[in-house]
Amino acid sequence: MPIIIATAVVTVIGLLCAVMLAIASKAFEVKTNPKIQQIRDCLPGANCGACGYAGCDGYAKALGENEEDRVNLCTPGAAKAAADIAEILGVTAAEVTKKVALVHCNGSCDNTEKKADYYGGQSCHAAKLIYGGDGKCVYGCLGFGDCVTVCEYDAIHIVNGVAKVDVDSCTACGLCAKKCPNALIEIITADKPVAVKCRNKDKGAVARKNCKVACIGCMKCQKVCPTGAITVADNLSTIDYEKCIACGACAEACPTGSIVFKK
Amino acid sequence: MDMLKNLIIIMMTSVLVNNYVLTKFLGICPFLGVSKKTNQAVGMGIAVTFVMLLATAVTWPIQEYVLNAFGLEYLQTIVFILVIAALVQLVEMFLKKSIPALHASLGIYLPLITTNCAVLGVCKNNITDEFGFVESLVSSLGAGLGFLLAMVLFAGVRSRIESSKPPKSFEGVPITLTAAAIVALSFLGFGGIIENLFA
Numbered sequence: 001m002p003i004i005i006a007t008a009v010v011t012v013i014g015l016l017c018a019v020m021l022a023i024a025s026k027a028f029e030v031k032t033n034p035k036i037q038q039i040r041d042c043l044p045g046a047n048c049g050a051c052g053y054a055g056c057d058g059y060a061k062a063l064g065e066n067e068e069d070r071v072n073l074c075t076p077g078a079a080k081a082a083a084d085i086a087e088i089l090g091v092t093a094a095e096v097t098k099k100v101a102l103v104h105c106n107g108s109c110d111n112t113e114k115k116a117d118y119y120g121g122q123s124c125h126a127a128k129l130i131y132g133g134d135g136k137c138v139y140g141c142l143g144f145g146d147c148v149t150v151c152e153y154d155a156i157h158i159v160n161g162v163a164k165v166d167v168d169s170c171t172a173c174g175l176c177a178k179k180c181p182n183a184l185i186e187i188i189t190a191d192k193p194v195a196v197k198c199r200n201k202d203k204g205a206v207a208r209k210n211c212k213v214a215c216i217g218c219m220k221c222q223k224v225c226p227t228g229a230i231t232v233a234d235n236l237s238t239i240d241y242e243k244c245i246a247c248g249a250c251a252e253a254c255p256t257g258s259i260v261f262k263k
Numbered sequence: 264m265d266m267l268k269n270l271i272i273i274m275m276t277s278v279l280v281n282n283y284v285l286t287k288f289l290g291i292c293p294f295l296g297v298s299k300k301t302n303q304a305v306g307m308g309i310a311v312t313f314v315m316l317l318a319t320a321v322t323w324p325i326q327e328y329v330l331n332a333f334g335l336e337y338l339q340t341i342v343f344i345l346v347i348a349a350l351v352q353l354v355e356m357f358l359k360k361s362i363p364a365l366h367a368s369l370g371i372y373l374p375l376i377t378t379n380c381a382v383l384g385v386c387k388n389n390i391t392d393e394f395g396f397v398e399s400l401v402s403s404l405g406a407g408l409g410f411l412l413a414m415v416l417f418a419g420v421r422s423r424i425e426s427s428k429p430p431k432s433f434e435g436v437p438i439t440l441t442a443a444a445i446v447a448l449s450f451l452g453f454g455g456i457i458e459n460l461f462a
Contacts, residue, residue, distance in 0.1 A: 006335055013325075013342055017349035024353050028360035121426035 036064035042084040048173030076171035099172035106197035107140040108160040112211035136210040147176035221250035277405030279453040290381025304418035310372040312407025319403040
């Protein structure tokens with residue numbers, strides 16, 4: 001007899017719970033657009049925020065709810081994601097320009113030196129707290145690889161003491177750019193293979209003393225640039241990629257080799 | 264006044280002295296799994312606190328008016344698991360519909376704690392300690408806050424571990440467990456405070 005009561009009690013409690021859940025699942029049903037899930041499946045899921053929305057879920061939701069035609073915002077997913085999403089939404093896909101991350105520093109072990117031995121936590125953010133890092137140049141790459149850790153695609157590595165982007169693997173999600181404590185990394189379009197690989201704002205002589213390939217702010221690049229895309233401010237040259245035609249004249253003129261041009 | 268004093272003692276006991284994670288070693292799975300980042304640790308901690316409170320509010324009456332009444336105390340574990348699991352599902356559905364923002368921040372942790380042993384442990388201990396309804400609720404709130412405290416403390420410890428270089432053989436899980444043991448050890452220091460709280 002006791003076992004019957006026990007079984008009955010557990011069964012009744014279980015049934016009550018089941019009924020309650022069954023009613024609740026109807027009462028609290030949330031209607032989701034099935035397209036949102038389909039779109040979400042097309043996205044890479046890195047949650048990098050390159051599209052400007054809060055993660056892949058946010059972007060999928062925005063696309064699904066507003067039937068927007070901005071299907072080409074996902075840079076990691078590139079053309080494939082854009083095409084897939086466009087198919088689901090029934091719109092034509094716009095072209096996705098390939099973008100890559102660019103490290104504005106060339107201060108490898110051959111070009112610059114350490115000013116101190118550092119034995120602290122192996123992270124750029126930690127090292128920067130102590131006199132701006134252990135390198136002679138406080139503007140440059142610290143080389144502890146915070147960007148390497150954060151990269152979802154194994155596209156950035158510390159080579160000879162400086163971060164180097166693997167252009168083929170890079171999806172331009174911008175996680176490394178956000179992570180770098182010296183803000184050395186910029187996302188640019190891949191079709192402009194010219195870059196000022198320096199962010200040193202010290203006067204020319206000081207900058208040059210600390211690093212062989214520093215920008216010394218000599219203005220030569222600004223003068224030779226046919227489109228006026230280069231400006232020198234704070235002893236540092238900057239390229240405006242909107243105007244740049246990637247002719248390579250600046251790299252030829254640069255006396256220190258801080259501007260790099262790869263055809 | 265005595266009532267209030269009693270409740271404060273119960274609260275402090277379950278937050279510090281009998282901390283569910285660091286002293287009773289319940290709920291270790293989320294403690295180790297979701298303590299990598301502080302904001303996730305806070306989310307998990309709040310979700311656990313919420314579920315503990317709710318679970319106690321439901322399981323205490325069931326124990327008192329159903330199990331005790333039929334003399335079925337030995338069914339406690341199975342009935343509590345059943346009820347807590349169903350309850351968490353219900354809460355998740357409710358949040359999804361009514362407070363989507365809260366669901367988005369809490370939602371991923373809710374299913375994780377459906378059968379968390381700390382939640383079940385709190386409910387069972389409240390009965391074992393012969394607490395009344397209000398005392399049980401205070402005890403669960405304390406247990407939840409203690410869990411939250413342990414999570415946040417340990418998330419801080421872990422972020423320090425991430426940026427240090429332990430010996431190769433200690434990397435990963437071993438160093439995490441060692442750190443957890445040291446944090447737990449430090450909580451033993453709270454052992455004597457309750458007796459002298461109102462002395």
